[in-house]
Amino acid sequence: MNSMEKVRPPPAGAEAGSDFARLSKKIQAAGLMARRPGYYALRITAVTTLYALGCTAFVLIGDSWWTLLTAGFLAVVFGQVALLAHDVAHRQVFRLRRCSELSGRLAGNLGIGMGYGWWQDKHSRHHANPNHEDLDPDLDPDILVWTQDQARAAKGLPRLLGRSQAFLFFPLLTLEGFNLHMSGIRSLADGALKNRAWEGILLFTHIAVYLGALFLVLPPGKAIAFLVVHQCLFGIYLGSIFAPNHKGMPVLRGADRPDFLRRQVLTSRDVRGGRFTDIVLGGLNYQIEHHLFPSMPSPHLRRAQAIVRGHCQELGVSYLETSLLHSYRQTLASLHHAGAPLRQPRASSLA
Numbered sequence: 001m002n003s004m005e006k007v008r009p010p011p012a013g014a015e016a017g018s019d020f021a022r023l024s025k026k027i028q029a030a031g032l033m034a035r036r037p038g039y040y041a042l043r044i045t046a047v048t049t050l051y052a053l054g055c056t057a058f059v060l061i062g063d064s065w066w067t068l069l070t071a072g073f074l075a076v077v078f079g080q081v082a083l084l085a086h087d088v089a090h091r092q093v094f095r096l097r098r099c100s101e102l103s104g105r106l107a108g109n110l111g112i113g114m115g116y117g118w119w120q121d122k123h124s125r126h127h128a129n130p131n132h133e134d135l136d137p138d139l140d141p142d143i144l145v146w147t148q149d150q151a152r153a154a155k156g157l158p159r160l161l162g163r164s165q166a167f168l169f170f171p172l173l174t175l176e177g178f179n180l181h182m183s184g185i186r187s188l189a190d191g192a193l194k195n196r197a198w199e200g201i202l203l204f205t206h207i208a209v210y211l212g213a214l215f216l217v218l219p220p221g222k223a224i225a226f227l228v229v230h231q232c233l234f235g236i237y238l239g240s241i242f243a244p245n246h247k248g249m250p251v252l253r254g255a256d257r258p259d260f261l262r263r264q265v266l267t268s269r270d271v272r273g274g275r276f277t278d279i280v281l282g283g284l285n286y287q288i289e290h291h292l293f294p295s296m297p298s299p300h301l302r303r304a305q306a307i308v309r310g311h312c313q314e315l316g317v318s319y320l321e322t323s324l325l326h327s328y329r330q331t332l333a334s335l336h337h338a339g340a341p342l343r344q345p346r347a348s349s350l351a
Contacts, residue, residue, distance in 0.1 A: 020292070021310045022260040026117065027293060034302050036297040047080045051111070054349040056214075062217060064159045071226045075233035078177075082238060083282030085111075089120045090294045101195070109202035112234075113210065115184020117199050127294055131267035134254040139251070143172065144335065147251055151341040163343045166336035169243075176235030181207070202226045241280075244271050244327035245287040248334035249320070264291040265312060269330075271307065277324070278302065 027033060054074040061067045062097040086106040087093055093098045101116075108116030122137045129135035133147055141150040145162045154162055154238045187193055201209055214223040249267045257263065271277065271285035283298030284290060289302060289308050322330070 018033070018259065018261070019311075019317075020259070020316055023261065023292070025306065026307050026311065027304060029294075030303065030307060032300040033293065033296055034300075035095065036177070036299055039297065039299050040087070042233040044084065046095065047077065050077045051081065052285070058213070059217060063219060063222065065222065065225075067218065067226055068229050069220065071230035072233055075230050075237055078230075078234045080282070081107050081111045081238040081243065083116060083241070084091075085114070085116060085119075086123075086282065086284075087298055089123065092295055092297045097311055105198060105202055107194070109184070109199060110206050111201060114180045114182065115199060115203060117193050117195065118184055118187035118190075129257075130264065130291060131246050131249055132257070134253065138246070144169070145342075146335075147338050148341050149253075151339055154342065159342060162339040165339050166332045169332060169335055170236065170239075173239035173243075174232035174238045174301075176239045177231040177237070179244075180235075180238075209220045222350075231237050238327075241282065241284055242321070243331050244269065244322075244324060246282060248330035261292065261315075262317060264288065265308075265319060267318055268320075269327060270319075271324050271327055273322055273324065 005042050020110055051074075052261060054077050057073070058067060058070045061070060084093075084228060085104050088100050088104040088107065091097070091100055094103065104120070105116045108114040108119065131139065133149070134141055139146045141154060141158045143157055143161060144165045145154050145158050146150040150158070151162050155178075156252050162171075184199075184203055188196060188203070190196075193199060211227075214226055217223075246267055246269070249269055252267065256268070263287050266288040268291050270288050271281065273281075273285055277285050278298075283301050286298075286301035286305055289296065289304045290298075292308060293304065309321075311320050
C-alpha cells in the first residue's frame with residue numbers, strides 16, 4: 001500500500017475476527033447503534049421552526065436591504081436541513097427505507113432544492129471508497145485537481161484554476177449551492193434515477209416557490225441580491241462542513257484498497273470541539289466514526305470516538321484529530337501541492 005502506512009498485526013490475545021468486527025462488537029455492547037427518536041424529533045422540530053421563522057421574517061421585512069440578514073440566516077438553516085437529509089439518507093433517523101426516502105426527498109428536493117436521489121448515489125459511492133482517486137466521486141477533477149497526476153492530465157477549467165486552486169478554494173465554495181441545484185436538475189435526465197418523476201416534481205416545486213417568493217416580495221434588484229447572498233453563503237457553509245473530512249488525507253489509487261477499518265480511518269480526520277461544533281458541523285466532525293458506522297445516530301458519535309480511538313491505538317493505526325482551522329490548513333496545503341505541476345514552467349521548445 002504505497003500511500004498508506006504499514007498495517008500492524010492485531011495485538012496478542014485479540015479476539016478472533018477482523019479488526020473491524022472486533023470494534024463493532026465494542027460499539028454494539030455500548031448500545032451506540034440504538035435509535036434516538038426523541039433526539040431526532042426535537043432536532044427536526046427545531047430546524048423546521050427556524051425554517052418557518054426565516055421565511056416569516058423574509059415576508060415581514062419585505063422591501064428592505066435588511067432582508068439580506070434573513071438571507072444569511074436562511075443559508076445556515078438550509079445547511080442544517082442538508083445535514084438532516086444526510087442523517088436520513090444513512091438510515092440514522094428512520095428504520096424503514098420508505099420513510100427514509102420520503103423524508104429525504106421532502107427535506108432535500110422540496111426543502112432546499114437539492115436532488116436527493118442524485119446526492120445519495122454519489123455519497124454512497126464516496127463512503128464505499130473514500131479518497132480513492134479512481135472510485136470516489138468527490139475526487140473527480142471537474143473544477144479542481146486533487147492529485148498531481150490529475151494536474152498533469154488536466155485540461156480546460158481544471159488546468160486554468162489548478163495552479164492557484166488553494167487560493168481560490170473558499171471563493172469557489174460560493175458556487176457550491178448553485179452547483180447542487182444544477183446537479184440535481186441534470187440528474188433528472190438519467191433514466192436510472194429512482195423515482196425520477198417525484199424527484200423532478202419536488203425539485204421544480206421548490207425552485208418555483210423560491211423564485212416566486214423572491215420576486216413577489218422584493219423588487220428585481222433586491223431579489224437578485226437576496227438570491228446571491230443566500231446561495232453563496234449556503235455554499236460556503238456546506239463546503240466548510242465537508243472540506244475538513246478527507247481533503248489533505250492520504251489518497252488511494254488503483255488496487256490500493258486496505259481492509260475496511262483502515263480504508264475509513266486512514267483517509268478521514270476528526271475535528272476537535274464541543275457541543276457547539278457538533279451542532280454547526282452536524283456531527284460530521286466525528287468523520288472517522290461516521291465512516292465506520294454510517295447508520296449510527298449522530299448524537300452517539302461523541303461517545304463512540306473514545307472507543308474507536310482506543311481500538312486504533314491497540315492496532316497501531318493512525319487516528320487523526322485536529323482543530324477546525326488546522327484541518328482547513330491541511331486542505332489548502334494539499335490543494336497547493338496537487339496543483340504544483342501546473343505551476344512549473346514549460347520546457348522551451350528551443351531547448
